[in-house]
Amino acid sequence: MICKVLIANRGEIAVRVIRSCREMSIPAVAIYSEADRGSPHVLMADEAICVGPAASLESYLKVDHILAAARKTNADAIHPGYGFLAENATFARAVQEVGLTWIGPSPETLALLGDKVSARRLAQESGAPIIPGGLEPTADIEAAKAIASEVGYPILIKAAGGGGGKGMRVVTQPDELRPAFERARSEAESAFADNRVYVEKIIEQPHHVEIQVFADQHGQVVRLGERECSIQRRYQKIIEETPSPFITQQVREELGRLAISIAQACRYRGAGTIEFLVDKDQNYYFLEVNTRLQVEHPITEMVTGFDLVAEQIRVASGEPLSFTQEDIQPRGHAIECRIYAEDGFDNFTPSTGTIVELGAPSGFGVRLDHGIREGLEITPYYDPILGKLCVWGQTRPEAVRRMARALEEFRVVGVQTTVPFCLAVMNHHSFIRGEYSTRYIDDYLFELEAWSQADTENLSEVAALGATLFTTAYESKLADHSNVEEADSNWVRLGREQQVSR
Amino acid sequence: MICKVLIANRGEIAVRVIRSCREMSIPAVAIYSEADRGSPHVLMADEAICVGPAASLESYLKVDHILAAARKTNADAIHPGYGFLAENATFARAVQEVGLTWIGPSPETLALLGDKVSARRLAQESGAPIIPGGLEPTADIEAAKAIASEVGYPILIKAAGGGGGKGMRVVTQPDELRPAFERARSEAESAFADNRVYVEKIIEQPHHVEIQVFADQHGQVVRLGERECSIQRRYQKIIEETPSPFITQQVREELGRLAISIAQACRYRGAGTIEFLVDKDQNYYFLEVNTRLQVEHPITEMVTGFDLVAEQIRVASGEPLSFTQEDIQPRGHAIECRIYAEDGFDNFTPSTGTIVELGAPSGFGVRLDHGIREGLEITPYYDPILGKLCVWGQTRPEAVRRMARALEEFRVVGVQTTVPFCLAVMNHHSFIRGEYSTRYIDDYLFELEAWSQADTENLSEVAALGATLFTTAYESKLADHSNVEEADSNWVRLGREQQVSR
Amino acid sequence: MIFKALVADREIQLKLRVESGKPIVELQEYSPQLDLVKLTAFSYSLLVDGQSHHLSIQPSRNGFKVDIRRRTYHVRLQDELDITIAKLGLKDASLNQSGKVVAPIPGLVTSVNVATGDKVGKGDHLLVLEAMKMENEIRAPLSGKVTDVHISPGDTVEKGVELISIKGREDLK
């Protein structure tokens, strides 16, 4: 049995893991960079160890410092969260080599699924369609031509070595292929030191749908339903929901079966997510496997009722899964909005600053996972995620309305967040009808912003009135319902009194 | 359809109702006393109207002020919450007479069930056992003697006119009856101006179990499971859970059927709760009907998934129930801890003061309904409830552990609360096993307090270290992760700068 | 007092008076019932005719940062003087790019900080012009050399009168 867990992460996911540890009566150790000394994950943990300065490379990615922290605190297991070292096979192996339990799939599985080619081959062998052309990358124009004519135009050229849009080209006709291929290859070479590219069929109006799977060390594999993650900005998810409002029951079943087959084929262990693209005609293609807990796991927890982090810890301890496939009966509808420190109506540019006010939504069906507090400075060092607001409803319309209500309640002052953007989405006809693909933000950002600005006339007047009264308040007198004096000023007053009385 | 709801209440329940209104896109009007100007229910409402000074009699109980507020804001319905005027037939009638919708049972039902005798008679006619002897009160010693010998000793003498222990006597033998009866009668006379008393059978180790019912205006009546509310202080609930860990499935079914019969017999409408006492041998007796939303309704919402406040509003609008008996499939286990501004280890004495810090628990399966904020003064004018912490778990043990975790996360600084008491209960063997009756606090308060003090040695040392470093911090320098400057001091600084630059 | 609030590209005209200790604000011929109370360091509750708004108000260098309903508005309040200046069409007259520094309003020169031949930087304080009970600091509209000082402390000037001449760096080349 695991006796003490070190969480090799920060922010909301570290807080999330601490909570399950505490419910299992397992002490939790936080690590922190110097920039995070005052972060909630440090405050909530039983123990906290500094692993280096602000830069991730010097702290959260510093394997030897993390292992030293585990040794120092006698932690016997490491939970990597998501991001940072979560899918790093070398780290997982190092953890196991010093005799600690790695809460995640085996290093071999991480390596196998971390490689695009081997992952796609595994998926294909398990019966999952892959995007036509996308099995192996090439640097040869003749091979590219052959693939293109096989899958049919338009095609997409995509760098094998990385992502983020670099080395990407859309080709609609055969005579455009050669110049596009050459440019993509040279971009890929300079960006990733790897000039191979994929030549893939273009998926029109694609949906991003993923299946949550869970496997124990005794060969049991289950699936916990799908998540629709098509609302993305910069290829990163921002709003997710389950069940998908788009896929048919038949596709749901097929994806679920394929996900299980893939997990079985690589002897998967723990929590994993099999990602698929689904086109407008419900054709689906394997994308990749996320060999860790997903950011958006809470919505699956809300509809199934199972604590996935607790299950990860149990499975890593060698226990069999605590539920069977039959026990998994999703109920109702859940939605997640990721709260990033970004201005959704200014190109999602990251926002830094100090959170001077934090009003968290609450009430029936609302769950907030966050790693912030009033007075916390949001630094530019890490991922801009502040937290995740999730809601559950009996029905999708109820969940959408509940999310809108919760977002309206959410007060974060000091940094720009994606709260206004998400609120606009909850009030947008296309999302309300459940009709959207990964093109959603491209198609509707203008409408969303217009909705968000609709009551500017009234609100700007209220703002002007507020500022005016604020000004006069220092001439006349403002009713003060704050009732709080700073410890400092108490201290100063006290010091004064003591000086007097001595 | 209801277009705007005025909430004739304050605090956490007003906030609760506002949330459902908002999810239904119905504007919500708050009322407030002068003492509550800065309370969250005022901040969250769409509109807020002052109805008088701090004293409830001058504000929250002032019927004409409340009706004037509704008229002023064009509210067309009134939700009374619980307490204050919620079960007041006169108020309900006044609301209807000015043409507003009353969100609750009809005034006639309120009057019928508000009277102990008529309520018990109705229950008995509906087939529910009542406590032997308890049908009608008497002021006659001969009648008392007859009842006592019929129900068998020991018996309880209890004032008909009120509660709170006044005029209450336990009689174990026939020869003690006359003096006890005389004393109880004279106490009752002076306390309630009513010298009639009940002579009842004593229920040993009683459990308080209640059934949630819901009825629409079209004759449909459903039940939403039971709540076990046996953990009480001063005859007031403090911890509730559903399902009951005590009653058998057979008793559950019988109580449910009786609850429906009673609701049908009085043509009930809206949300109601039928309360029963269940003795250690699973014998049960009708107690009373609460003709309103209960404080503890959230745990029923968590296991059934239905929003009871939204349903109240729909039913009051004349809509049929949105769910049938078959739709109600309770899932998992839910627990509520009431967070009172009271010191659980000092006789539950109320605590007033300013909330200088508020750290709300969150995460999977946790729901917090509260009506407080940092800087809010807790005044002595109203019920000391600050909020309700509810958790859901797949199983009872999971829910108990989750509640313990959530209570550990809960930070309220400035007033004493029942958080430490509830945390001790979650860690107490008898509660963990689900073995407790209404005698729980009497039996175990000492053990609970001992648990709560167990780590005093270590913590007092930490407190001493904290105070020492705090002291030195003003000589050397303390790392400041608060990053917040008061608006005031900004203002002062700004003023200074402006003076300089002009 | 008449304020003008600049917020979200709008100009909102406000009249403010204090009646029995309470501020009354008139907004386009209409006085809403207002009640502002402080909640915490930055957080305020404002009732406008009973409509409840939970605001965050932070004074900033240029006015106020007001957060309301997940939106941030920057509010600048202009008082009577500013408005009068603007009406006279002379707002920022002293900050034009010509070398002529003229009086934006009629007033009394109370001090002069420069003399002929001085080099000045753009924005440097040149003189103080007292008008409408306010001391108005007149600054250099451009960097250069003072070629003439037309006034002395104690002089009363009409609006538009040239006060100081500056030859800009460009001209000096």
Place this chain on the structure above:
Amino acid sequence: MIFKALVADREIQLKLRVESGKPIVELQEYSPQLDLVKLTAFSYSLLVDGQSHHLSIQPSRNGFKVDIRRRTYHVRLQDELDITIAKLGLKDASLNQSGKVVAPIPGLVTSVNVATGDKVGKGDHLLVLEAMKMENEIRAPLSGKVTDVHISPGDTVEKGVELISIKGREDLK
């Protein structure tokens, strides 16, 4: 410096020194690694050998109110002087109920606020006794009339010496 902390009916001995700007606290021959940072107005994070504690610390009239794990502790810190006085068994000697005001420690009388015949209330400042680099205000142990002043400013007194005599109100009847 040696502190004693009084908390929850316990006395905790603490040694404090500052090394390269950082406070080091020794606790029963053991120095835990300590790190205290401020979070918000009242809220602090304290790491004790890596053990994480989220505290609220509020100075109060008698010391500190420290909230930790839903418990409130009142902490009083006594410094060397206080401890020395306590050791000498003379703590609060000047505040007994007799009419004799004696020196609780050896020291120098720097000022005297009362004269023979004055009426004083309980707690009134009588004189200042400088000792151990601290000015100690000596107060009246009871209400009454000053019957004798035995010292003047500049006098050095031994501990236990009578400084002032007061006849209590009870005695005056």
